[in-house]
Amino acid sequence: MKKSYEMDMCNGPLLGKLLVFSLPLMLSGILQLLFNAADIVVVGKFSGSQALAAVGSTGALINLFVNVFIGFSIGTNVLVAHYFGAKDKKNVYETVHTSILLGVIGGVILIGAGLAFAKPMLELMATPEDVLGQAALYIRIYFIGMPAMLVYNFGAAILRAIGDTQRPLYYLLIAGVVNVILNLIFVIGLKMGVAGVALATVISQVISAVLILRCLIRTDGMYRLNMRELRLYKGKLIRIVQIGLPAGLQGAVFSISNMLIQSSINSFGSIVMAGNTAASNIEGFVYTSMNAVYQTALSFTSQNMGGGKKERIPKIMIQCLIIVFVVGAVLGNLAYLFATQLLGIYSSDPEVIRYGIERMKMICQLYFLCGMMDVMVGMLRGLGYSVMPMLVSLAGACGLRVLWIFTIFQWKHTLFILFLSYAITWTVTLVAHMICFAVVWKRKKGMQGAKLSSDIE
Numbered sequence: 001m002k003k004s005y006e007m008d009m010c011n012g013p014l015l016g017k018l019l020v021f022s023l024p025l026m027l028s029g030i031l032q033l034l035f036n037a038a039d040i041v042v043v044g045k046f047s048g049s050q051a052l053a054a055v056g057s058t059g060a061l062i063n064l065f066v067n068v069f070i071g072f073s074i075g076t077n078v079l080v081a082h083y084f085g086a087k088d089k090k091n092v093y094e095t096v097h098t099s100i101l102l103g104v105i106g107g108v109i110l111i112g113a114g115l116a117f118a119k120p121m122l123e124l125m126a127t128p129e130d131v132l133g134q135a136a137l138y139i140r141i142y143f144i145g146m147p148a149m150l151v152y153n154f155g156a157a158i159l160r161a162i163g164d165t166q167r168p169l170y171y172l173l174i175a176g177v178v179n180v181i182l183n184l185i186f187v188i189g190l191k192m193g194v195a196g197v198a199l200a201t202v203i204s205q206v207i208s209a210v211l212i213l214r215c216l217i218r219t220d221g222m223y224r225l226n227m228r229e230l231r232l233y234k235g236k237l238i239r240i241v242q243i244g245l246p247a248g249l250q251g252a253v254f255s256i257s258n259m260l261i262q263s264s265i266n267s268f269g270s271i272v273m274a275g276n277t278a279a280s281n282i283e284g285f286v287y288t289s290m291n292a293v294y295q296t297a298l299s300f301t302s303q304n305m306g307g308g309k310k311e312r313i314p315k316i317m318i319q320c321l322i323i324v325f326v327v328g329a330v331l332g333n334l335a336y337l338f339a340t341q342l343l344g345i346y347s348s349d350p351e352v353i354r355y356g357i358e359r360m361k362m363i364c365q366l367y368f369l370c371g372m373m374d375v376m377v378g379m380l381r382g383l384g385y386s387v388m389p390m391l392v393s394l395a396g397a398c399g400l401r402v403l404w405i406f407t408i409f410q411w412k413h414t415l416f417i418l419f420l421s422y423a424i425t426w427t428v429t430l431v432a433h434m435i436c437f438a439v440v441w442k443r444k445k446g447m448q449g450a451k452l453s454s455d456i457e
Contacts (some may be wrong), residue, residue, distance in 0.1 A: 005159070005163070009300045010303060029292055031172040061118070068252050072106070072241065075244025076157040093223075108147060128270055138195070155216055170211075250398075274349070275358070279355075282356075283367065287367070296378075385436075
């Protein structure tokens, strides 16, 4: 008997399903981070601290370019989950085919953007001269893999929407092993430096994209993909953009604020940059685990909206907030507790480790606030609201952070003050999102199931 990977999110006990759904997502996110972690560890150990700083300094810039299209995959997740909950085969089919083609087109656009704007943007970020050339080379090679990256992300969004978080995990495991092996061959064996780690990442992304396309093509479910029938269905494209663009713009503006922070860190020199790079990478494992709960809240809320099961939505919110608090508090504090050992994986330079610990002391212990903030965003997007959480996040987490950099940080130019901006902006934005949800839910409460379904149309 063929195993079913689909999940009915609209019936039965919630907690078990939330955990079964979110745990493979956590592992998938960790594997995706291992792509970059393998790059950073190998290049830091075998190509020096300048190469480590070069690879690490590209993260905010890469996210600036990529986040708009990753936001569109959130639109795909919401739509497919909604239609799947409503058992609407035709609209699932149209959303799937529109999404995969959108991923290919977006990837091609990003190749051009990466090749054209990598060096000018790095210069704008005040990237030191001894790092600039290698950082630009890394980005240009990395962006060649953008079509594969986006196809994988749209395909994974489709599978998440129907409750399948297991197969994307298997595909990333295969691609991750290939990435690590190629890193060792290209960097240690062929002495290719940053070009080698970028090329290894591109090849691994292609593998994960091919595997997820094969899965969608061979399925018997209503989300089956026919490559010959790829097209942009106007209505679905508009809805994906309406839901996904605010999320993507939010991610892009977040990247701009992070670029400002990266520029501020750059002003302290390449040793501080290297310590920040290593610490950020470790924190990323905590963040991606919390982000899995955000995606869980998004998918469960969307499918229950489509199925007209509005009474389950407050339970989804409460249980997801509890889960993300536990995940963020436990993993964040464990990361800080073992900071010296973890940072030692990335660099043996005691100064790099010292600056990494300084960042982790401020970020890791309160990281659960960021996770709770994201869960509330997922709840609002799952209800069909995308502009509202975008505006709140931009004003709170981004606008306040930028204001902090140009005022408080200028007054007291220390790393402590710079990193303090994270905890303050997370707290303010979390409270604002909770108020928004309370207002929205009060309005939704009186609506009938049919009215709930019309929000996506």
